[in-house]
Amino acid sequence: xxxxxxxxxxxxxxxxxxxxxxxxxxxxxxxxxxxxxxxxxxxxxxxxxxxxxxxxxxxxxxxxxxxxxxxxxxxxxxxxxxxxxxxxxxxxxxxxxxxxxxxxxxxxxxxxxxxxxxxxxxxxxxxxxxxxxxxxxxxxxxxxxxxxxxxxxxxxxxxxxxxxxxxxxxxxxxxxxxxxxxxxxxxxxxxxxxxxxxxxxxxxxxxxxxxxxxxxx
Amino acid sequence: xxxxxxxxxxxxxxxxxxxxxxxxxxxxxxxxxxxxxxxxxxxxxxxxxxxxxxxxxxxxxxxxxxxxxxxxxxxxxxxxxxxxxxxxxxxxxxxxxxxxxxxxxxxxxxxxxxxxxxxxxxxxxxxxxxxxxxxxxxxxxxxxxxxxxxxxxxxxxxxxxxxxxxxxxxxxxxxxxxxxxxxxxxxxxxxxxxxxxxxxxxxxxxxxxxxxxxxxxxxxxxxxx
Numbered sequence: 057x058x059x060x061x062x063x064x065x066x067x068x069x070x071x072x073x074x075x076x077x078x079x080x081x082x083x084x085x086x087x088x089x090x091x092x093x094x095x096x097x098x099x100x101x102x103x104x105x106x107x108x109x110x111x112x113x114x115x116x117x118x119x120x121x122x123x124x125x126x127x128x129x130x131x132x133x134x135x136x137x138x139x140x141x142x143x144x145x146x147x148x149x150x151x152x153x154x155x156x157x158x159x160x161x162x163x164x165x166x167x168x169x170x171x172x173x174x175x176x177x178x179x180x181x182x183x184x185x186x187x188x189x190x191x192x193x194x195x196x197x198x199x200x201x202x203x204x205x206x207x208x209x210x211x212x213x214x215x216x217x218x219x220x221x222x223x224x225x226x227x228x229x230x231x232x233x234x235x236x237x238x239x240x241x242x243x244x245x246x247x248x249x250x251x252x253x254x255x256x257x258x259x260x261x262x263x264x265x266x267x268x269x270x271x272x273x
Numbered sequence: 274x275x276x277x278x279x280x281x282x283x284x285x286x287x288x289x290x291x292x293x294x295x296x297x298x299x300x301x302x303x304x305x306x307x308x309x310x311x312x313x314x315x316x317x318x319x320x321x322x323x324x325x326x327x328x329x330x331x332x333x334x335x336x337x338x339x340x341x342x343x344x345x346x347x348x349x350x351x352x353x354x355x356x357x358x359x360x361x362x363x364x365x366x367x368x369x370x371x372x373x374x375x376x377x378x379x380x381x382x383x384x385x386x387x388x389x390x391x392x393x394x395x396x397x398x399x400x401x402x403x404x405x406x407x408x409x410x411x412x413x414x415x416x417x418x419x420x421x422x423x424x425x426x427x428x429x430x431x432x433x434x435x436x437x438x439x440x441x442x443x444x445x446x447x448x449x450x451x452x453x454x455x456x457x458x459x460x461x462x463x464x465x466x467x468x469x470x471x472x473x474x475x476x477x478x479x480x481x482x483x484x485x486x487x488x489x490x491x492x493x494x495x496x497x498x
Binding site for chain 1: 283307312316320322408415419423427
C-alpha cells in the first residue's frame, strides 16, 4: 500500500547512484556551512582573539606553560592544541600539555575523587601563576571544565574557554578571563570552528612572542 | 564549491564503510603523526553526538606498532582508516591491510601524498593550515554523517561481490597474501579468504611477514610492500 509513497520501505532499493549523488550534495552543503561558520567566527572574535593572544604570549614570555582540556571529541582537540604548540608546523615550540593524555592520572582521579575533579586536581598539582588554562567544550557547561577554571582563577592562571552554542555556563562564569564562543547548535560544526579559533590563536601567539628565549625551548 | 571532487569520494567511502559495518565489520582508526585524530574518529562512531543514532564499532590504534597490534585483531571485512600527512610512509601498511582483506581509507590534509594510496582517498585541502584549522576534522565528521545516512537505505547495504580479475585458464584469481609460517618449499599464508597452504617453489625462501601474490595454490611472485 505504501510502496507508492515510500518505494524503498521494504529495503529493496538496489541502485546506489541516487544515494551517492545525495550524499555528495549533502557533504558539499555541510562543508559550505562549516566554511561560513569558521570565517564568520574568526571575524566576530577578531579583537578578542588578539587580546587573548597578547595575554598568552605574555605568559609564555614569563616561562608559563599551557594546559589544555575537554571532554569527548574536545579532549582530542585539546591534545591537538598541545601538539600544535609543542611541535608546531613552523615557528617556535612552546610548552603545552593536554590534561587528558595520561590515562593513569585520569582514571585514578575519576575513580577516587570523581570525574568532576579530573582537571582541577591536575592543575592543583602542576600549575602555577604564569601558566595558561585552555578548556574546550561544545556545550560550554561541562562541570569538570567549570571546576578547572575556578581552580585556575585561585592559582592565578590566565584562563581561556572555547565554547559552542550560546557559550553556556562558561560564558556566564566570572572565573574565566576570556570565553571565545562559536555560535552554532551543531556539535560537529562547532568543533570544526573551534579548531579554526585555536589555530588562529596559535598563529597570533607566534607573531606576538617576545624576543629571546622562551621557557621550554 | 568547497569540496569539489572530495564530495563524491566521501560519498563512496561512506557507502563502502556502511556496507562493511552492516556486514559486521570494525573500523580501525590510525593516525601515526597525530593520534588524537584517530581517537576523535573512533569516539564519533562509538558514542554518536546525535541521540538515537546507532553506536558502531570503531577503535583507535594507539602506540608505536599499530600494524603489529592490528595483525591479530583485524578480520577480513574490517576497514582501516588512516589519518596522516603525506610525509608518513604508509604504502607498506596499506598493502598489508589489503592482504588481510581490509578496505582502506586514507584521510588527510596538507601537501598531497604521491604514494601510499588507499581504496578511498579523502584529501581536505593542500595547504598546511588545512591540517589544523578545522578542515581535516570536517572530513571525518562528514564521513560519519554520510555513513549514517546510508543506514537509512538498508537495500543498498548488501555487499556487492567483487572477486577481482580471474584467470581464464583455471578460474582462480591472483590474491595478495602475507606469509604466516614458512617451511622448506611451502608456506601458510593469510589472505582475505583466510589462511591456506601454498607452494613457494616459484619465489624461493620466504619469511613470516613477506607479501606474495597467490594463484592456484602457488606463490607466483613476491610483492614489494
